[in-house]
Amino acid sequence: SQKIEQNSEALNIQEGKTATLTCNYTNYSPAYLQWYRQDPGRGPVFLLLIRENEKEKRKERLKVTFDTTLKQSLFHITASQPADSATYLCALDLRRGNKLVFGAGTILRVKS
Amino acid sequence: DTEVTQTPKHLVMGMTNKKSLKCEQHMGHRAMYWYKQKAKKPPELMFVYSYEKLSINESVPSRFSPECPNSSLLNLHLHALQPEDSALYLCASSQPRTGGIEQYFGPGTRLTVT
Numbered sequence: 001s002q003k004i005e006q007n008s009e010a011l012n013i014q015e016g017k018t019a020t021l022t023c024n025y026t027n028y029s030p031a032y033l034q035w036y037r038q039d040p041g042r043g044p045v046f047l048l049l050i051r052e053n054e055k056e057k058r059k060e061r062l063k064v065t066f067d068t069t070l071k072q073s074l075f076h077i078t079a080s081q082p083a084d085s086a087t088y089l090c091a092l093d094l095r096r097g098n099k100l101v102f103g104a105g106t107i108l109r110v111k112s
Numbered sequence: 113d114t115e116v117t118q119t120p121k122h123l124v125m126g127m128t129n130k131k132s133l134k135c136e137q138h139m140g141h142r143a144m145y146w147y148k149q150k151a152k153k154p155p156e157l158m159f160v161y162s163y164e165k166l167s168i169n170e171s172v173p174s175r176f177s178p179e180c181p182n183s184s185l186l187n188l189h190l191h192a193l194q195p196e197d198s199a200l201y202l203c204a205s206s207q208p209r210t211g212g213i214e215q216y217f218g219p220g221t222r223l224t225v226t
Binding site for chain 2: 031032034036041042043044045046049051089093094095096098099100101102103104105
């Protein structure tokens with residue numbers, strides 16, 4: 001069956017450390033993978049997109065990797081801040097009419 | 113303007129009511145989406161409109177009826193809902209390119225069916 005798995009437990013880290021979030025998928029062949037941030041009671045906000053033929057993408061303190069052999073994406077936030085605390089969703093872009101399939105998300109808590 | 117607006121923010125309706133959710137964007141996007149999100153779950157796609165035509169219906173029950181009256185507006189008409197339909201309903205928009213394009217989400221409408 002098709003599945004997208006993100007860290008099931010909340011990730012608690014200290015301010016200034018690097019947060020690493022995982023997205024694994026099964027029985028999908030995404031052309032792209034996207035990461036979104038969602039705050040409680042709000043809609044998701046787009047962060048980064050990576051193509052299937054790209055290994056790594058960076059934007060400011062954010063970095064995403066995409067390994068289609070392992071069927072895994074890693075999302076890193078360096079020099080994390082309390083304001084980075086949120087739920088982070090990975091989304092598989094199946095290139096089928098703009099359809100995104102979301103993972104359940106990882107709750108990140110950055111403590112000062 | 114990179115904002116997607118949704119009204120109302122909150123809606124409480126009985127199972128026999130008819131109500132509508134509204135979504136608007138002025139980014140010139142020609143693809144618009146409805147998602148449903150239950151607590152602690154990911155957003156689930158319901159409908160996609162591309163160039164004001166319904167392109168994806170994810171087998172949503174007919175008590176949900178989408179409408180795209182023009183390129184800036186998207187409605188979701190609700191009728192005879194069930195308590196299990198209570199959720200956050202999110203609207204999103206994007207350019208209509210097939211894949212590799214980010215979606216812009218609105219803040220959502222929190223729907224409670226009593």
